[in-house]
Amino acid sequence: MTQLTRRTFAATGLAAVATACAGVPASRGPGVAMKQVPPVIVDPGRVARVVVGLRPYRPTGFRVEREMLGETAVIHNYGHGGGGITLSWGTAHLAVEEGWDPNVKDYAVMGAGIVGLSTAMLLLERGANVTIYAKALSPETTSNIAGGQWWPASVYQESMVDDAYRATHVAASRFAFQRFQLLTGPEYGVTWEVNYVLSDEAKRDTPAPKGSPMHEFVVNEREYEPGELSFNAPFAKSFDTMMVDTPYYLRVLERDIRLRGGKIVVQSFDDVAQVAALPESVVFNCTGLGAGALFGDAGIMPARGQLVILQPQEEVDYNIITGKHAYMFGRRDGIVLGGTFQKGNWSLEPSAEDTAMILAENRALFERPMQA
Structure with missing residues (x-):
């Protein structure tokens, strides 16, 4: 034909x-x-x-929240359901705002899907030293399979969220909507x-x-x-x-992170003790569905x-x-x-x-x- x-x-x-x-x-x-x-x-x-x-679907919507593991601050950024590509820059911005400390130079990001890569890039843009720890890299991440249309669909169950979450959802969508517009064109797909x-x-x-x-x-x-x-x-x-042509976009975003000095380490985590043992004192948890077992979030489901x-x-x-x-x-x-x-x-x-x-x-x- x-x-x-x-x-x-x-x-x-x-x-x-x-x-x-x-x-x-x-x-x-x-x-x-x-x-x-x-x-x-x-x-x-x-x-x-x-x-x-x-x-990684949570009926209550994505989670951006701080949790302390001893002296280590963990900033959760996961649970985007069907809106991971769409909301990636938005929740990354919320997470970085929550976890940024001008007295801290070295940061860790767990996960190399689109949420983890976006979080790492925003940290690098602030002048941080960033190491990504991930058990899988592109093209083996869930993000590579995503369709890539920009719209935050199937992120939460309407009856399970309140007005505060809805406002946060809109704020994350707004930041992501503006950021993706800056990336339109053949370079990023x-x-x-x-x-x-x-x-x-x-x-x-x-x-x-x-x-x-x-x-x-x-x-x-x-x-x-x-x-x-x-x-x-x-x-x-x-x-x-x-x-968003996700397979191509993820490759380019990972390239940009490496060019800015970001490091990527292939490593999985079996328990939170391994997270607390990382040399970085601020860790961004972008492990998606894996956050359920690792951090005991019973509300997340595939x-x-x-x-x-x-x-x-x-x-x-x-x-x-x-x-x-x-x-x-x-x-x-x-x-x-x-x-x-x-x-x-x-x-x-x-x-x-x-x-x-x-x-x-x-x-x-x-x-x-x-x-x-």
Whole structure:
């Protein structure tokens, strides 16, 4: 099958895309011109890999808090659920504000996922000496598997948080939103992309309702008439946000840390006594799901996420959100199809049933709808 590119897409015109797609909505409002969106070719033969990661989910939200182990100050920064990439700079900022001491020069960071790397970078920017201790480095971290869309989704359970946490959540989101904007461009693999919200009913509260503090992060929001877009969905809206090419981004961030003099030591921790024995007197705990057993946090649990990665399609430079299992992120390393959010599931083995479900639900977004 010939792969479409932006160049060939422009040359062949919209008719080629309409042919490649299984169909278009059966009806649209009077005078509404249909916008043809390059379709994703959802075919089992195009599956490049299937990946599974365990998100560190806490119903009460992320934890940024100081704990003393004898003379060692531990600054916890973990439990981001589905928002680890999005909130990484924000909670790193909160943690560094909590743990920074102008009389201390040497700091330790536990964990080399995106939260640990972001925390280390902010410390280095303040002139600190930083050593990262981690049992796994990129590409073996959970962060490498993350989809990478900027939006703090599935971070907490609404009934389990109070107004103080919500305010902290917004503050972390704001700092991260601004920081990622400074990194947009090819060097870090961060790009602005359109996100289409597809649904069976109007989703006016997605990604955040007007009047909500989170609505300040909703950029270029618009709603579409039925049939205005070439998706198989009765309702559609869109907003713009950033997309982080996580495998690439993590490599560059780790490079920057090393260039600034940061050290990385491969080391795991079996108990808090080993943490207290570190030579640094201030330690930032960014161990994600591992913080549960290490620091006795019974409130953290895995949220198993399985993704199906299709071969890349250069012309697919948008994302899809449905509010169900199906979602799609167009990345240069492949088309990311999601996905699952299975709380309490520790399995890292890909499930054939989950793969079939992900392919079927995403394929349906591009198939010919039933006639009205």
